Amino acid sequence: MPLVPPHRTAGWSLSRRTLLRTAGAASMAGLLGSSVTGCGGAEEPQSGADTLGLTFPENFTWGAATSAYQIEGAATEDGRGPSIWDTFSHTPGRVRGGDTGDVAADHYHRWESDLDLMAELELASYRFSISWPRVLPEGRGQINQAGLDFYQRLVDGLLERGITPVVTLFHWDLPQALEDLGGWLSRDTAGYFADYATVLVEALGDRVSTWLTLNEPKTVVIVGYQAGIHAPGRRDRAESYIAMHHLMLAHGLGVQALRAGSSQSRIGPALNLTVVYPADDSPEAEAQAERVDGFENRLYLDPVLRGAYPEDTLDEITQISPMVDQIHDGDLEVISTPIDVLAVQYYNPTYVDANGERVTRHPTSEASWQQIHPDGLYDVLTRVTRDYGDIPLLITENGVPTPDAVTADGTVDDPDRITFLRSHLAAAHRAIADGVPLEGYHVWSLLDNFEWAEGYSQRWGIVYVDFDDQRRIPKASAEWYRDVIRRNGI
Ligand code: GCO
Secondary structure, eight states: OOOSOSSOOTTOOOOHHHHHHHHHHHHHHHHHOHHHHTTTTTSOOOTTTOOOOOBOOTTOEEEEEOOHHHHOOOTTGGGOOOBHHHHHHTSTTSSGGGOOSSSTTOHHHHHHHHHHHHHHTTOSEEEEEOOHHHHOTTSSSSOOHHHHHHHHHHHHHHHHTTOEEEEEEESSOOBHHHHTTTGGGSTHHHHHHHHHHHHHHHHHTTTOOEEEEEEOHHHIIIIIHTSOSSTTOOOOHHHHHHHHHHHHHHHHHHHHHHHHHOTTOEEEEEEEOOOEEESSSOHHHHHHHHHHHIIIIIHHHHHHHHSSOOHHHHHHHHHHOGGGGGOOTTHHHHHTOOOSOEEEEOOOOEEEOTTSOEEOOSOBOSSTTOBOOTHHHHHHHHHHHHHHOSOOEEEEEOOOOOOOOBOTTSOBOOHHHHHHHHHHHHHHHHHHHTTOOEEEEEEEOSBOOOOGGGTTSSOOOSEEEOTTTOOEEEOHHHHHHHHHHHHTBO
């Protein structure tokens, strides 16, 4: 997700053909991941028809992901309270084109046909998030039964169709009422999060077996509290790390609340991980890569899986933020409450030079922050297993925006998405072959949706959404993905 964009590589449109023509076959093989090279490499496969002959383990789960504010709409219906994203998107100048999530993909009203669509695509798993202010309009206290009922229907509808729900509790839409009390800068918010988790597990714990606490705390810290590009739109590094500690505390308290409500559940956080490469082979670049890795990965992995913040990163934070004063005795024990699964989200690698500056080494997608490097997924997955042990992994997001449009015959062709997904799946397959306990994959996203500060200008779905009439059109990638699911392979 949009960590502060490295370089704007404006106008780069990732076209397979362009790449083959301009970058040459060797680079294309690299773009597709090395395991692909051995299987026909640089020849351009016919989208959809070709396979790489790679089969996934028998119980591998195939799914797709969304989040509440990005698809639901119905922002003021049935008692939903406002979230910080309602406030933010309604503030002029915050979101491209003045777009908001007021209607989004109207999933709140179209959930039933959306579930039918998921069944047609033969998804085995659906990762979605609960809108906290739909369930608790004030963030705490009074439950909005109509909001809870919506998620009851959704979960029941999934189970009826044989699709496993994977539920995220916090995907950035903090109730505005809690923001007014200090948001993530207030320790109390972590406690309110645990109470919210209790409400959910009491309502759905008998039917939901996989719970994800927080989505990408790093993005909240960097994009929401440092760059001010996401809600709540703050620009203050000192306070951003206070928010971070409270987010991590919320995760730990959330795990405990969920566990107390349902002993059988599998629980974990959803972390966006990247691999940080030195941009050259100087010792300085290597040291900078190690340093940046602290901020990108270890700051979130270590407290959860090792019970401590990484010392080097914490030292640096201490120079600019009073964050350590907010760490109470016992907090790290709470944060490291054992989890059952680690949800990994991978979009891009990171390259840093000898000065610690980020540099671009690969073509980017329409999202200027997204360098495309499938091998980075292999490196992320194997690194987690190597450094943190055999914790089961679930990919809960991976995807790419492409300039999709409906053709005259009413179809949407997105070959670049197919190329992207296939090459990343090849990298995931290679990680599994090398011993990584990866259990499943969710493409981001099921539907075109509200892409935060980019509004509706980027299409990330495997299903096209016409935002004028809310028509859904499965793109070529959706059909390709259904075939992947059927074959359990690529
Ligand atoms: C994220 C979010 C998604 C984004 C996706 C594309 O991980 O950033 O979970 O909500 O839409 O990543 O940017």
